Amino acid sequence: MRHSSCCFAKPRTLLAVCLATSTVMIVSAHASAPSSMGTLSGKVVDPDGKPVAGARIWVDTHDRKKDSIKKLVEARTDAEGRFRLGPIEPVYRLHLASPPRIETDGFVGPRITSGTLTIFPDRDLDLGTIQVDRGRIFTGQVLDVDGKPRPGAEVTVGSMCHSQGHASGGSLASARLTTDAEGRFHTPPLPVGHLILGVGFPDRQSTNRSGRGIPPGGAEDLGTIRLEPDVPVVIVAKDEDGRPISGVEISHPLATTDAEGKATLRGFGANFQFQLQARKAGYTFIKWGVRKTEQGIYWHEVGRKGPESGPFNELLVILKRAGWIEGQAVDADTGEPVRLERVVVCNFERKPSGEVVLRGCRSDFEQTEPGRFRASFPGPNEYHLTFSAAGYHDAEAYTPRVTELTTIGGIVARMKKKTEGSAPQVAKQTITGMVTRNGKSVRSGWAALWALRRSANAPNSPVMRQRTAVSEPVVYASSPIRDGSFQLDVPFQSEAWYVVAEEPGYPLTQVGPIPVALNQKKLLDITCTEGARISGRVTGVPPGWEGHLWIVAFSKTAVREETRAARDGTFSLPPLPPGEYGLKVGHDAYDDAEVYPGSLVRDHPESFKETADPWKRAKRVRIEAGRDVTGVEVEMPQ
Structure with a gap:
C-alpha cells in the first residue's frame, strides 16, 4: 500500500496539504478528529434573483485507496432554492478534487472556491446565495483530411480556471461529445472560464481550440476544424546502464513502454510542443518540456534552471534509480512489528549549538507489511525521519549522508507505547490555549497553524479570479476547538508561525508571527476580534x-x-x-x-x-x- 501526502484530504481527516511552491514541501499534522458532524448550506437563485428548485449540488473528493474520484455528498434545492449538504465529518479547509458543482436545467453554476471551505463540528457553514448563470454554447464542424465532414470524431470540451498564473485550478464543467453525420458538434452551456476544446480521431493530429476566455452567455460558432494526419512519436525508456525499461507510464498522451522500453505517442504533427511525464516505481519521476522543430527534438526539465538539451533524432528518456530509505518499525519492548501511519522525511541543518532545525519535509512512503517501510528521498544528502503509529509515541532517526541516489537500508524505529505518565521520545512542540469571544469560550470551531508561502515567479504567481494575489497559507496543523480549548502540534521550530481561530458566521482571528523553539510547550490564549466589512x-x-x-x-x-x-x-x-x-x-x-x-x-x-x-x-x-x-x-x- 502506498501513502502519499501530496494529494487531497480524506473526507474523514485532514492528513496533508499540497504546497504549490517552487520546492514542494509536505508536512502532515493532525489532531484527533471531532466526532460531531457538520453541514454546508445555501440558496441557489437564477440571474433574475428567483429561487431555483431541483438544482443538484454535489462535492467530489479523492479516494486515495482506489486513486479515483468519488462523490462525497450531494443534495437538491427545495422550492425556495435552499439546500443542505451533509452531514459530513468535520475537516479544516477541505481540499477537493474539483470545486463544488451545481447542475440545473438551462443554467450553469459559478465556481465555488473550495480551498477555504471548512466543515465545523456540530455546526453549519452557510455559503450564502449562489447565483447560476446562462452559459455560452459553442458549435463547429470537423472536416477530415479530404475536406469531407468527419462523423464520429471525439470532442472534449470544458471550462477551466487557474489557481496560479498558468496552473490549472480545476475544470468548472466538462463533457465528451461525438460529431454527428455532418461532422458537427454542439456543446452544453459552459460557465465563464477558459475554454478547453480538443478534437481527436485515430491516426489524426489532435486539434484544439483551447485557451480563449469564455464570456457570459450567448453562442459562438468556431467554424470548421480540419483534421490532419498525425506523425507518430516514439519514446525509448532506458536505465542508467542503457537497458530498456518496460512498464514506464507516459503522459500526456497516455502510453506505457513495452518490453523493449518503447512507447508510441499519437496525435502529434511534424512540429510539436508538450509536457512529458514518465514514472515507474523505483525510478525518479521525469517531467520534461518537449518540443520538436525541423532541427530535431529538444527537452528541458520543468521547474529547473539550465540549458535545453538537443536537438535529437529520437526521444530517449533515461530514468535514474530513485533514492530509497528502507527499514522497519518495532515495539521498543517486545520487538514486534508496528504498523506505521506516517513516515516524514525532512532536510535539516544543525546550528553551532547542535540544535537540529528541520526544513523541507515530505511524507511519501510504502508499507507492504506492518512495520516494513520504504520512503523516497529526492537527492543526495542526509535526512531526518519521524515515525508515527497509533498508540505509540513518535520516534525519529537520521540517515547517513549519501553522495548519490541509492538505497539506504537498516533504519530501525523503536516505538514506545503511550502509557499513563510515559514521555514522548521525540522533541515535540505544541501550542495550547483558550479561545474566547466577548468574554465567553468559543463552543465549537477550528484552530490552525499557518505559515506564509514563498513568492513565486510571475507565470506561477497565485491568482484569485485570475488576478494576481497573495498566496493562500500553508496549513501545517489543525485542531478542533472544544469548549474554548485547543492544542496544535507544531512540526518544527520556527520564528514565523501564525495561529488562527475560525468559527462559522465570524471572520477569522489571526495571531502572529509567533516564535516556537525546539521542544517548547507554548501557551497562547486567543481573544477573537470583531471584523468589519x-x-x-x-x-x-x-x-x-x-x-x-x-x-x-x-x-x-x-x-x-x-x-x-x-x-x-x-x-x-x-x-x-x-x-x-x-x-x-x-x-x-x-x-x-x-x-x-x-x-x-x-x-x-x-x-x-x-x-x-x-x-x-x-x-x-x-x-x-x-x-x-x-x-x-x-x-x-x-
Whole structure:
C-alpha cells in the first residue's frame, strides 16, 4: 500500500496539504478528529434573483485507496432554492478534487472556491446565495483530411480556471461529445472560464481550440476544424546502464513502454510542443518540456534552471534509480512489528549549538507489511525521519549522508507505547490555549497553524479570479476547538508561525508571527476580534459583464476573501479581520498581464525570473475592528 501526502484530504481527516511552491514541501499534522458532524448550506437563485428548485449540488473528493474520484455528498434545492449538504465529518479547509458543482436545467453554476471551505463540528457553514448563470454554447464542424465532414470524431470540451498564473485550478464543467453525420458538434452551456476544446480521431493530429476566455452567455460558432494526419512519436525508456525499461507510464498522451522500453505517442504533427511525464516505481519521476522543430527534438526539465538539451533524432528518456530509505518499525519492548501511519522525511541543518532545525519535509512512503517501510528521498544528502503509529509515541532517526541516489537500508524505529505518565521520545512542540469571544469560550470551531508561502515567479504567481494575489497559507496543523480549548502540534521550530481561530458566521482571528523553539510547550490564549466589512462599487465594467465580476481581497498574512459584484457594480465583502487589504476585480476568463497569459509566456522567458507584485495594481484599504469601510471604488482593468 502506498501513502502519499501530496494529494487531497480524506473526507474523514485532514492528513496533508499540497504546497504549490517552487520546492514542494509536505508536512502532515493532525489532531484527533471531532466526532460531531457538520453541514454546508445555501440558496441557489437564477440571474433574475428567483429561487431555483431541483438544482443538484454535489462535492467530489479523492479516494486515495482506489486513486479515483468519488462523490462525497450531494443534495437538491427545495422550492425556495435552499439546500443542505451533509452531514459530513468535520475537516479544516477541505481540499477537493474539483470545486463544488451545481447542475440545473438551462443554467450553469459559478465556481465555488473550495480551498477555504471548512466543515465545523456540530455546526453549519452557510455559503450564502449562489447565483447560476446562462452559459455560452459553442458549435463547429470537423472536416477530415479530404475536406469531407468527419462523423464520429471525439470532442472534449470544458471550462477551466487557474489557481496560479498558468496552473490549472480545476475544470468548472466538462463533457465528451461525438460529431454527428455532418461532422458537427454542439456543446452544453459552459460557465465563464477558459475554454478547453480538443478534437481527436485515430491516426489524426489532435486539434484544439483551447485557451480563449469564455464570456457570459450567448453562442459562438468556431467554424470548421480540419483534421490532419498525425506523425507518430516514439519514446525509448532506458536505465542508467542503457537497458530498456518496460512498464514506464507516459503522459500526456497516455502510453506505457513495452518490453523493449518503447512507447508510441499519437496525435502529434511534424512540429510539436508538450509536457512529458514518465514514472515507474523505483525510478525518479521525469517531467520534461518537449518540443520538436525541423532541427530535431529538444527537452528541458520543468521547474529547473539550465540549458535545453538537443536537438535529437529520437526521444530517449533515461530514468535514474530513485533514492530509497528502507527499514522497519518495532515495539521498543517486545520487538514486534508496528504498523506505521506516517513516515516524514525532512532536510535539516544543525546550528553551532547542535540544535537540529528541520526544513523541507515530505511524507511519501510504502508499507507492504506492518512495520516494513520504504520512503523516497529526492537527492543526495542526509535526512531526518519521524515515525508515527497509533498508540505509540513518535520516534525519529537520521540517515547517513549519501553522495548519490541509492538505497539506504537498516533504519530501525523503536516505538514506545503511550502509557499513563510515559514521555514522548521525540522533541515535540505544541501550542495550547483558550479561545474566547466577548468574554465567553468559543463552543465549537477550528484552530490552525499557518505559515506564509514563498513568492513565486510571475507565470506561477497565485491568482484569485485570475488576478494576481497573495498566496493562500500553508496549513501545517489543525485542531478542533472544544469548549474554548485547543492544542496544535507544531512540526518544527520556527520564528514565523501564525495561529488562527475560525468559527462559522465570524471572520477569522489571526495571531502572529509567533516564535516556537525546539521542544517548547507554548501557551497562547486567543481573544477573537470583531471584523468589519468593505463595500463599494466596481467602475469600468465592460459591456456584457454586468453581474459577472468578482471582488477579491487579500492581506500580507494570507487572509483572502472574495464576493460577487451585483449587476449595478455594487459589492460588499464578508467581514474581515482588522488589517490592510489589497482589492482587485476579476473573473475566471480574465488574462492578467502580470502573469504573461497564453503564448506571451513563451515570448517572454525572462518572466520566469520575475515576481509578480500583487499590490501593484491593487486598491489598498485598511479596516479596524467593528468599523465598516464604505464607498470604495475599484476599477476593472481593460
